Every structure is written in C-alpha cells, then in structure tokens.
Amino acid sequence: MNKTQKKMTLFALTWPIFFEIFLHMLMGNADTLMLSQYSDNSVAAVGVSNQILSLIIVMFGFVATGTAILVAQHLGAKEETSAGEISIVSLAVNLIFGLILSISLVFFTEPILASMDLPRSLMDEASSYLKIVGGFAFIQALIMTAGAVMRSYGFTKDAMYITIGMNIINVIGNYLFIFGPFGIPVLGVEGVAISTITSRMIGLTVCIVVIMKRIPGALQVKRLFKLPVAHVKNLLRIGIPSAGEHLSYNGSQMVITYFIASIGTHALTTKVYAQNLMMFIFLFSVAISQGTQILIGHLIGAGEYENAYERCLKSLKIAIIISLIMAGLFSIFADPLLRIFTDNEQIISLGKILIYLTIFLEPGRSFNLVVINSLRAAGDVSFPVYMGILSMWGVSVTLSYILGIWFGLGLIGIWISFIADEWLRGLIMLKRWRSKVWIKKGFVTGKKEIDENKFAHES
Template sequence: MSKQTIKKMTLFTLTWPIFIELLLHMFMGSADTLMLSQYSDNSVAAVGLANQILNMVIVMFGFIAVGTSVIIAQFLGAKQEKEASEVVIVSITANIVFSLVLSVVLFVFAERFLIWMNVPPELMDEALIYTKVVGGFSFLTALVMTVGAAIKSYGFTKDAMYVTIGMNILNILGNFISIYGPFGLPVLGVEGVAISTAISRLIGLIIITVLLFKRIEHKLPFNLLFRFHKGHLSKLLKIGVPSAGEHLAYNTSQLLIVYFITMLGTEMLTTRVYTVNLMMFILVFASAIAQGTQILIGHKVGAGDHNGAYQLCMRSLRYSMVISLGMAAIITLFSDSLFGIFTDNQSIIALGGTLIMLCMLLEPGRCFNLVIISSLRAAGDVKFPVYLGIASMFGVSVTLAYLLGIHFGLGLIGVWIAFIADEWLRGLLMLWRWRSRVWERMTFVKQKG
C-alpha cells in the first residue's frame, strides 16, 4: 500500500463510495420487491420471509469479513503490510470452507426452516424455491463480502462500488426477463428472480477478486491458501465471532418478531416488507459513515493514535444522526407516494406511512449503535456490544414487540415502538462505553519496535 493511498483516506473519500455501494445493494433488494409487486403481492411476502432466513446466514458469513476489515486496517496502520496481505488469503480460505457448508445446509433444509417460520401455505412454494436457489448459492455472497472487506480496508472503496453497480444492472436485467418474459421467453416469477440474483453475484465475485489482485502492491502469499495461519485465524475469530454473535442476535430477534407478525396475517407481512424497503434508504447513510469510520479507526488504532480515533467516532456520530433524521423527515413527507410505487392497497399505504413517521424517533437511536459499535469493533472492543445487544434485543425488542404488538393489539405500531426502545437503550449505553475509553487497551495488532 503506497503512502499516497494512505493520504487519500479521509472519512469523505472512504464513505461516499461505500454509500453508493450500500445504496445499490439496497436498491437490488428493492428492485426485486418492486418488480415482483407488479407480478404478485403474495410473491413479495414470500420473498420477504425467505430473506429473513437468508439474512441470518449472511450475518454468519460476515463474521470473517468483519474480522478481515479490522485486522487488515490495524496492520496497515502499524505499517505491517506483509501481515496484512497474509490476512487477506487466510480470510478468503476460511470463508470458502465455512460458506460452502452453510450453503449446503440451506439448500437441504430450506423447507424445514420455512415451516419453523410459520410461513402461510399460500406462500410456501415460492418461498421454498427462492430459499433453495439463493441459499444454495449464498457462498458467493460470503466471498464477495470477504474480498470486498479486504479491498476497502486498503482504501479502494470505489472498486467495491463499481462492482456493485455492475451486479445491480445484471440483476435488474435478469429480473425483467424473468417477470415480464420479453421476446416470447417464459415468465419464471420468483424462480427467475432467484436465478438472476445468483448469477449477478457470481459475476461480481469474479470481477472484485481480479481487482483485489491488481490493487494490493505487496505480493499475496498464496502458499497460505488452505493452510490456515493459526495466528491470523485466531485474530479473525476473536473479532469476527463476537461481532457475528451480535448480528446473529439481532437477526434472530427479528426472526422471532416476524413470526409474531405472521399471526397478524399476510397483509401485515407485506406492509412490513414495503416499510423496511423504504427504511433502508434512511439507514444507508449511517451505515456508510459507520463503515468508513471503522476503516479509519482501525488505521488510527494500529498507528497508536487513540485521541484521533476518539474524536473521529464522535464526529461521525454527529454527522450520521443529522443526516438520518433529515432523510427520515423527507421520506415521511412523501410516504404515500413512495408506498404507492409498490402497491395501491390503501390500508398498507396508511399503516406504512405511520411506521415511517415513527422512524424519525427510531433512526437517530440506531445511529449510536451503527457508528459506535463499528468504532468499538475497529479498536478491538468486541465483546461488550454482544453481551449488551443480546440482553436488549431479546429483553426489550422481542418482549415489547409481543406485548405491545400482539398482547395489547397495537399490531405493527407496537412492534415499531419496541424497536425504538431497544435502539435508544443500547445506543446510549454504547456511547457510555466509548467515552470510557476502555477500548484503548484492546488493540489486536502490536506495533513493532
């Protein structure tokens, strides 16, 4: 990695390509939803339920990617480029093995997982085919995530953005062919959308891997391929496993809450899917700032600049809260028109508008968790967010979602109130943890000399 590259790594130069990349990832999911909504509301609900399972698996894949990003950034900050290149190969190897196992499990047990989800009979066939196809090829997602994490830690966030643009174009083209059947081609519906998703990810993986090999100046040590360097693997797991635990706890809690929502009927499930799709366009700003902050803090902590890391996190938190609140207000103002893109069901539009309005309370609280947890992770403080997250997600979010949404009959509004309580409680406690500066003693990479 050249000194010129390091000088260019500011929060803005890192964050804007990550923002575009995340926006396009979310657009890919929204494009599936939008195009399927022209085909069938039931298809939208089926894919939404299938994605709850797939998202949990993607989180499990991400534990290697998270460790990759943090360890590489700390090694580069400490100017240990040889060790950073070794971590690249070790992380790719680990995720190949792990993701292939999980992909097989998803394909074989897809129907059982959907039954556990209490999927309604009218949605089962489409949910099953989507889960089998996208889940069976989900190892592609794992590798794209890992290679992308590596290349972004080196500062080349634009490369990941360009690859995502290409994947989106391919995915939308495949969706169009599958749903509308131009030129006399068969209409494949959900099955075609699933195939399109898998193919676009395969092509994206090939391209981002080629870019990785071109960008890293230090020769990649392929002799470590499938040899599992114990020291680096240990560091990856010390960061990745707790981080995955936190995300897994979040997705498990969401899975339980979706199970509660199935008790309210298919229309409520569909409302949730449309609302979450719009919420993602609020979330994307804070997520991009959190990822850029994590990379920079990793570099600063590796270089021993703890004061710089502390100030960067607090500045990023302010930026993310202001932007997220502004976006929530804008989407609230235009919620009827935005929901109208997906559906003409007035009940869904009215309830969805209320849920989006509640996001003006939800999203600022979520910013604390996104930015500060990423900062703690980058500094090596990975266990505290997991313990607190599990306690709050299940003790507050899941419990209140059932009590307010089901027991007291508030429905989705009660569920959203539970989300707000959880995010603000965790967020304020995360802020206390960052300000305590305990994380300064937890750096994984020690400077030489």
C-alpha cells in the same frame, strides 16, 4: 504509505461506501418492486426468505468483519505482509463456511420455512427462492470478504463500481424472467432468484480480478500453507464476537417476523415495503459507520488513540443529523413512496404510520451503527454483543410480543419496541466509548504497546 493504499479521509471512504450500500439496497428493492407488479404474495414470500438469508449472511460477516479490522490495523502499523496474509486466509475460511451453510439451506429449506409459521399459500414460492439463492450463498460470503479487503486498503470506489455492474445485471435478469419479453418464459420468484445468483457470480469474479490487480501479492495461495496461527486466532477473536451482535439482531428479527406472520399476509407485506424504504434512510449512517471503522482501525494501528476517540464522536454527530433529515423527508413523501410498490390502501395507511415512527427510530440506530463499529475497530468486541443480546431479546422481542400481539397494536407496537431497543443500546454504547475502556483491549498485532498515561493526559 504503501502504494497499494489510498489516502484515508472520512468523505473519500464514505461516499463510495454510501453508493455501494445504496445499490445493494436498490438491488433488493428492484426485486420487490418488480415482484409487486407480479404478485403481493410473491413479495411476502421473498421477504420471509430474505429474512432467513439475512441471518445466514450475518454468519458470513464474522470473517468479513474480522478481516476489515485486522487488515486496517496492520496497514496502519505499516505491516503490509501481514495484511496480505489475512486477506487470503479470510477468503479461504469464508469459502469453507459458506459451502457448509449453503448445503444446509438446500437440504433444510422446508423445515426452516415451516418454523417461521409461513402461510401455506406462500410456501412454494418461498421454498423455490430460498433453495436457489441459499444454495449459492457461499458466493455472497466471498463477495463480502473480498469487499472488506478492498475497502480496508482504501479502494472503496472499486467496490462501488462492481456493485453497479451487479445491479445492472440483476435488474435486466429480473425484467426478462418476470415480464417475459422476446418469448422468454415468465418464471416469477424463481427468475428473480436466478438473476440474483448470476449477478453475484459475475461480481465475485470481478472482485478477485480487481484485488489481484490493485493489491499485488495479497492473494498468494501459497500463503495458506504457512500462515502464522496468530492470524487465524485474531480473526476469530475479533470476528466471532462482532458477528454475535449481528446474529442476535437477525435472530430477534426472525422471531419478530414470526409474530408478524401470525397477524397475517397483509402485515408481512407492509413490513417488507416499510423496511425497504427505511433502508434508504439509515444507509447514510451505515456508510458513515463503515468509513469510520476503517479510519479508526488505521488510527489504532498507528497508535493515534486520541484521534480515534474524536473521530467516532464527530462521525456520530454527522450520522444523527443526516438520519433525522432523511427520516423527515421520507415521512413527508411516505404516501407516494409506498404507492410505488402497491395500491392496497390498507397497506399504504399502515405503512405511512411506520415511516412516521422512523423519525424517532433512526437517530437511535445511528448511535449503534457508528459507536459499535468504532468499538470493534478498537478491539472492544465483546461488550456490544452482551448488551445487544440483553436489549434485543429483553426489550425488542419482549415488547414486540406485549405491544404487538398481547395488546393488539400490531406493527405499530412492534415499531415502538424497535425504538426502545435502539435508543437503549445506543446510549449505553456511547457511554462505553466515552469511558475509554477500549484502550485497555490492546493492539491486535501485539507489536505496539498502549501508553495509557499519555492517552489519559491528552484526554
């Protein structure tokens, strides 16, 4: 093992990823919690803006996803030079892509928000937040790519520590600009946006320094001028279809948010509060799926296909069990948890029902998170996209309108559509993994041949 790599076990990889994701979610919840003391309308405005930003971040994710898989596979194959080349080109590609999208968000803020059927009372705050955070979205693109590089090398704890620092800076900034101590002007939503960007700028700087220290030679700028075309092709071949599944999900969520906006501001606010709590339920599955992806990438690179197959199934069982336990706990304490954000009884009453429904929702989500990431790591990137598009739009969006709007069930009907979508896709993905079709997708570096007969005999 190269000295720049860390020992790979699921637990060693997953617990820092868990805390990193937890802190990312905490950062978003800190914005929501602090803004809830300022105005429920501000919460709704930022919630809609973040729905748009989530879609943009997913578009950055195609490079980060491709980076994580390619770097892991090359390291598994003991090809450290190629892993370093991919790291630097990925950062350059996402910087260019990030700048294009950031500029677009600044110039088209109002038309984008108007397309979401946002209530007029929320437009000014949503616009201010989207222009500031969206205008610097390229920083998040670079953070995502740098984080993917660190995690693929096994330095998951470093990424976690950086996130801790970003959270501290963000919370301090929120406090200063929302509550205005020491005579500091109260800026509300605009202040939250400024503190978010400041924390990301500092976080990115530290990310780059850590990579240069931990992985010497990985970020040599001169490599940009002599990279094999194959690296870029492989990055796009894996990254673009992988992002397609996320892009479809977030696009469908934007349409569903449009449905919810037509119901009213109370429904929008309830959705934001409920989903903020739900994120803490499924973050275990997210962490397990990311740790599993890294492990399977290394195993595929090393040609250990049977171990990769078993690793996915073991991780899936763990994710399902933990998601059920967490959904049950959050359901028990749904009332006090929602009261952290608001005293509005209408929001709390509806929010509790949505949290109860997560007991049925989250196990289905675990299938998608773990198995889809495993398929990607093995090179089977197109199938999840096709099935995702069919299910998200054919089931989730369609049922959301039929149950939520047509039959008047509101958010409850929309949550039922989420459950149907997650379970349908999840079971199809599990069948795909068990079929072992992914072993025929080949090894991305092109330097190893798959012995399918041997694999079939071992299975």
